[in-house]
Amino acid sequence: MPSITTEQIHAGQAVYTPNMLAIYDVLVLGLSNRWIWKCSTPRLLAHYDRHISGNHLDVGVGTGYFLDRCRFPTATPRVALMDLNRDALQFSARRIARYRPETYVRNVLETIDYDGAKFDSLGMNYLLHCLPGDMARKARAFDFLSPLMSPGAVVFGSTLLQGGVARSFAAQRLMAFYNSKGVFSNTQDDLETLTRELEKRFSAVSVETVGCAALFSATVNGSGA
Template identity: 60%
Template sequence: MLNDPILPKDVDAGQAVYSRRVLSLYDVLVLGLSNRFIWKCPTSRLVQLYNDHVSANHLDVGVGTGFFLDKCRFPSTSPRLVLMDLNENCLAATAQRVARYSPQTVRRNVLESVDIDGAKFDSIGLNYVLHCLPGRLADKCVVFDHLRPLLNDGGVVFGSTLLSQGIHRGFAARRLMAAYNGKGIFSNSEDSLDELQRQLAARFGDWSVEVAGCAAIFSARK
């Protein structure tokens, strides 16, 4: 693990919640309950997103518990897999969960310029990351500028993010998002579907966004 970054408080807040205890409950509470009943974005749809786009030369950013890397179908039994996250607990849990792929771990702040030793990637996953980053969506989308140089030509960046505007949110989703925004876990109170589409269109000629409940599921090619 290389060069631990010094984090501003608003950046740290979005990732600091993921203690070992929280991670032990994450798959059940978030992927099992919240996705299905509150965000209305079935976890199976996000597994399919990985199956559609993950390559044998993959960088995953914001790895969580490693659920999607564990469940998805890599096109190779021995992919090159690099894990990037700010949270050491997430990196450790995911590295252990997908140890069969011998992943490399790097601790980075994706809101800053990113450098990784080695070859570029054919796919980059950015799942449930943007809504945890501080600031306006227009500012947060600088992550695409930082990740794009790590992609090979024709490579794809894909992921999903929870939105507050331009999509339908039920009562429970509005209340839970407000609570998470109040605690600094989320910073998406102004994140909109139109703005996400605008930011992708400004950077990529080939991109798509699909809405599933409160989530925008996106992919874009270099």
């Protein structure tokens, strides 16, 4: 099995420059989600509202849109942001500055250097389809992140798939374009494998498809995933 290069790892997040982050909400959350991926942003926000805790780690932070809009169960949540892209971290941290977020520059496909307090929820929205490798490889991110989670913590998120979901012609074309540019790496991602990799690691796994997105949630086992 060929190794994943540093260039491949960085390609999926390199597109998130300050200029791109400035238009991301309109381009992706406003247009692509509704018209191309057929999974509306309000539906993704509801997924956050359902699963987020007051002690939360968000990985692959984007613009911080969902953390800015979601309903935390407490007025003073502990929020941490983790991403390989410093621009995305800074953008998101500014957006939710009222929560005084912790920020961590980390690669989730390797052992994560962290010795702080553990978290009760983990959000991974639109991250997996940007990670290189097949689903079995990119699911290793769960292995590296699980030690940061409390027993019984909820892991949730969403990802865009190519197999096992409904994809319009426009979705097929846009995915092919993003894969050709290295922004996406999901040509081998399918619903069955995602579900299997989650069930290997967690309990109470739920995976729902909306358009060509899979919305998932799972529980970290009592002794750790």
